[in-house]
C-alpha cells in the first residue's frame with residue numbers, strides 16, 4: 156500500500172524534473188537559434204533546393220566555386236546566406252569585408268568549426284593544426300613549432316629533392332617516346348606527393364619512379380578521402396547512409412590511417428630527436444607542451460596526415476593548372492621559353508644539356524612568377540570558402556551582422572576574378588597584369604573602419620606580411636589575391652609550394668614542348684575541372700610531350 160502511494164507521488168515529480176532539465180538545456184539554445192534566425196533574415200539568400208535540406212544539394216555538387224558566383228548574382232550582393240538543414244552559413248565574397256573578417260579573427264571573434272566532417276581512422280576524431288581551434292594551446296604549439304621547417308634556409312637545403320623528383324618524372328616521360336600523351340594531372344600529383352614525402356618525412360613513396368604504375372598508392376587514398384570529406388561537409392547526414400560509395404570511402408580512410416600510423420612509427424624509430432633534421436616530421440616529434448609532454452600518437456598521425464594532404468593535393472594541382480594555361484596560351488609559353496633560354500635553362504639545339512635549375516633561379520625568373528600567380532588567381536586550388544564560426548556577434552561595415560555561433564565562410568574564388576574589385580578581364584589569363592606593382596591589393600573606397608564588434612580597426616593579413624601590410628593599410632589598400640589564405644590561419648606550408656611549383660613548371664617547360672591533346676584542347680575549363688576539396692582536373696590534363704632535344708616543329 157505505502158509503496159503504491161509513494162510511486163504515485165514520484166512519477167509526476169520525476170516527469171517534472173525531466174521536463175525542467177529539458178527546458179533548461181534546450182530553451183536557451185532555442186532562443187539563441189531564433190535570435191540568429193531573426194538577424195540572418197536581413198541577409199539575402201539564393202533560392203533553396205529543398206525546404207527540408209536548404210542549399211545542401213547545391214553545396215555537394217562539386218562545383219561550389221561556380222555556385223558562389225551564381226549566388227552573388229541572385230542575392231544581388233557579395234554577402235549571402237545559405238542553409239544546410241537547420242544550420243546557417245553566411246558567405247562573404249567582398250574583399251573589403253574579408254579584410255574586416257580576418258582582422259576580427261585576430262581579435263578572437265572567429266574560430267574554426269567544431270567538427271571535422273570526415274575523420275580518418277576509427278575512434279574519437281582528433282584534431283590537427285588545420286582543424287584545431289585558434290585558441291587551443293596545441294594549435295599554437297604545432298603552428299609555431301613546425302614553422303621553422305619551412306624557413307628559406309631549409310627550403311634551399313631541400314631544393315635538391317625537388318629537382319631529383321622532377322628529373323625522375325622527366326626521364327619517365329622521355330622513356331615513353333616523343334609525342335607520347337601524358338596526363339599532367341597525374342604527374343603533378345606524383346611530383347608533389349614525392350616532394351612532401353622526402354622534404355616532410357624523409358620517406359620515398361616512389362610515386363615518381365614508375366609513372367605507368369597505376370596500383371593504388373597513398374595519393375589515391377587521399378583523393379578518395381577528400382571527395383568524401385567535401386560531400387559530408389555539404390551534407391552531414393551522409394555519414395548515416397550505408398551506400399557502397401560511403402563504405403568504400405570509409406575503408407580508404409582507414410587504409411590511409413594505417414599508412415600514416417606506420418610512417419609515424421618509422422619516423423620515431425629513425426630520428427626521434429635529431430636536432431639537425433629539418434623535416435616536418437622531426438619538428439613534430441620534437442614538440443613539447445608546457446608540461447614537457449610530446450604530442451600523443453593519435454595527434455601525430457593526424458598531423459602527419461594534414462601535412463601530407465595539404466602539401467600534396469594543393470601543389471600538384473597548381474603545377475598541372477599552370478602547365479595547362481601555358482599550353483593553352485602559346486604567347487605566354489613563348490615568353491616563358493625566352494626567359495628560360497636567357498637564363499640558360501631551356502634545352503635548345505645550341506644548348507642541349509643546360510645547367511640544372513637552382514634555388515636562386517626562383518627569385519630571378521620574373522615572367523615565370525607572373526604565370527604562376529595568374530594561374531593561381533584563375534584556378535586557385537583552395538577554391539572552397541574558408542570556414543569559421545563567429546564566437547560573438549560580428550558587425551561588418553556594410554551593416555551585415557553575423558550572430559554568435561553562426562558559420563561564416565570567406566570566399567576564395569570570386570574575390571580573385573571579379574571585375575568589380577578591379578580584375579580587368581578577370582576571367583582571362585593575362586600574366587602581364589602582374590607587371591603592375593601591388594596587383595594583389597586594391598584601394599578601398601572608404602577608410603578601413605570596422606574590425607570586430609568593438610569597432611577597432613585592425614586590418615591585418617599575415618605574420619609574414621607585417622611590413623607590407625602596415626604600408627598598404629595606411630593607404631587603405633585591401634588584399635584581394637590570397638590563394639594561400641589570409642590572417643592567423645594562412646597557409647603554413649606556402650614557402651614549400653613557392654619553391655616547388657616554379658621549379659617543377661620551369662623544368663617541365665625547359666625539357667618538353669607541351670601541347671594539349673585535341674580532346675582536352677576542345678574542352679572548356681569548366682569541363683576540365685572539379686572541386687573535390689581542392690579545385691583539380693576532373694579526368695586529368697592530357698598533353699602531347701615532345702622532348703626539346705628532338706627539335707620537332
Ligand code: HEM
Nearest residue numbers: 285465466469470473537541639640644646647648651652
Ligand atoms: C599551392 C599550394 C598551396 C595552397 C594554394 C594552399 C592553400 C592554403 C590555404 C588557403 C590555407 C588556409 C585555410 C584556412 O584558412 O582555413 C592553407 C592552410 C594550410 N596549409 Fe596550405 N596551401 C598550399 C600548400 C601547402 C603545403 C605545401 C603545405 C605543407 C606541406 C601546406 C600546409 C598547410 C597547413 C598545415 C595549413 C593550416 C594552417 C593553420 O590552420 O594554421 N599547404 N593552405
